Amino acid sequence: MITVNEKFCKGCNLCTEFCPLNVYEKSKKLNKKGIHVPVPINQEKCTKCGLCTLICPDQAIKVDENNED
Amino acid sequence: MDRKMENPLMKYLRRDRLPTIFCAGCGNGIVMNTFFKGMEMAEIDFENLMLVSGIGCSSRIPGYISCDSLHTTHGRPIAFATGVKLANPEHDVVVFSGDGDAAAIGGNHLIHGARRNINITVICVNNSIYGMTGGQISPTSPRGSYGSTAPYGALERPFSLSDLVTAAGATYVARWTTAHPIQLSNAIKKGLQNKGFSFVEVVSQCPTYFGRKNKMRTPIEMMQWMKESSILKIKADKLEESELEGKIVVGEFQDKVEPEFTDNLCKLVEAKCVTGKPTSIRSAYMGG
Numbered sequence: 001m002i003t004v005n006e007k008f009c010k011g012c013n014l015c016t017e018f019c020p021l022n023v024y025e026k027s028k029k030l031n032k033k034g035i036h037v038p039v040p041i042n043q044e045k046c047t048k049c050g051l052c053t054l055i056c057p058d059q060a061i062k063v064d065e066n067n068e069d
Numbered sequence: 070m071d072r073k074m075e076n077p078l079m080k081y082l083r084r085d086r087l088p089t090i091f092c093a094g095c096g097n098g099i100v101m102n103t104f105f106k107g108m109e110m111a112e113i114d115f116e117n118l119m120l121v122s123g124i125g126c127s128s129r130i131p132g133y134i135s136c137d138s139l140h141t142t143h144g145r146p147i148a149f150a151t152g153v154k155l156a157n158p159e160h161d162v163v164v165f166s167g168d169g170d171a172a173a174i175g176g177n178h179l180i181h182g183a184r185r186n187i188n189i190t191v192i193c194v195n196n197s198i199y200g201m202t203g204g205q206i207s208p209t210s211p212r213g214s215y216g217s218t219a220p221y222g223a224l225e226r227p228f229s230l231s232d233l234v235t236a237a238g239a240t241y242v243a244r245w246t247t248a249h250p251i252q253l254s255n256a257i258k259k260g261l262q263n264k265g266f267s268f269v270e271v272v273s274q275c276p277t278y279f280g281r282k283n284k285m286r287t288p289i290e291m292m293q294w295m296k297e298s299s300i301l302k303i304k305a306d307k308l309e310e311s312e313l314e315g316k317i318v319v320g321e322f323q324d325k326v327e328p329e330f331t332d333n334l335c336k337l338v339e340a341k342c343v344t345g346k347p348t349s350i351r352s353a354y355m356g357g
Contacts, residue, residue, distance in 0.1 A: 012094030018292070053076060060076065062075055
């Protein structure tokens with residue numbers, strides 16, 4: 001499961017560009033900070049390589065190892 | 070938010086300081102992530118770590134990491150780090166520095182740290198511009214790039230910091246960009262494990278100043294530019310200098326073993342001690 005922490009995300013959307021499997025997509029709506037937060041729409045494609053957690057400059061992404069809970 | 074749902078690297082950060090003041094898409098955050106990954110791979114004890122930084126955007130990184138840190142004067146972090154390392158050679162000392170800090174104002178400290186081969190790791194976040202003060206041209210700005218002090222493009226040739234430090238005698242030198250996070254964390258791991266002066270240059274993005282003035286307004290465009298224009302050192306060695314104009318040469322520049330400064334100094338102190346018990350090293354920690 002992928003969680004994007006909206007408190008820390010600044011909306012640079014590097015994860016949407018650099019995910020090799022295009023798991024993320026820029027949200028259509030602005031959030032209350034006025035930024036487009038990435039949404040993990042294709043979660044079933046995710047191979048848990050962890051590149052997005054490394055490339056996120058604000059430590060906002062968590063990728064769970066197991067799919068449960 | 071529930072702590073279980075947070076990034077696993079969050080345990081190394083000072084929670085009360087977050088979110089960071091870095092601009093959206095700043096490379097400093099990626100350097101932080103790769104440093105933690107490299108530190109975990111090198112099996113460095115987080116409690117034994119000492120971070121030293123100077124002045125600049127990248128020098129704010131140790132302020133967000135919950136271990137011992139020193140925020141020092143402009144350009145002098147390597148001088149302070151030398152003192153920390155000599156006072157207690159058991160510390161793992163890491164210097165976070167920017168290109169203006171390490172190359173411009175602290176250039177002499179950098180080359181003399183490398184000449185001494187003291188066991189510290191310098192991570193230089195090279196964003197090719199002075200980001201904190203408003204986008205002035207720095208010693209590493211590529212030729213022809215624009216900045217607030219170069220409205221018609223920079224005329225001077227840029228400093229290749231990795232080549233400089235290799236020539237000055239560092240025992241581990243590598244350069245990667247923030248678009249290569251896996252390779253970068255491996256380089257940081259090797260730098261931390263290396264016994265001697267290790268220099269890891271990270272070519273980073275500054276979308277706010279460098280990107281805005283050079284027609285790459287978003288961090289995505291900047292990172293794609295870095296990814297496309299980087300060329301491996303093994304390939305670059307075969308090319309002419311004119312062919313490398315505008316390219317970023319990445320890879321390992323140096324990896325060798327040489328006598329280390331603190332070891333030599335401790336041996337000298339023990340050999341020349343008349344009382345039989347040297348007190349000058351770690352004395353503050355041992356209550357002696």
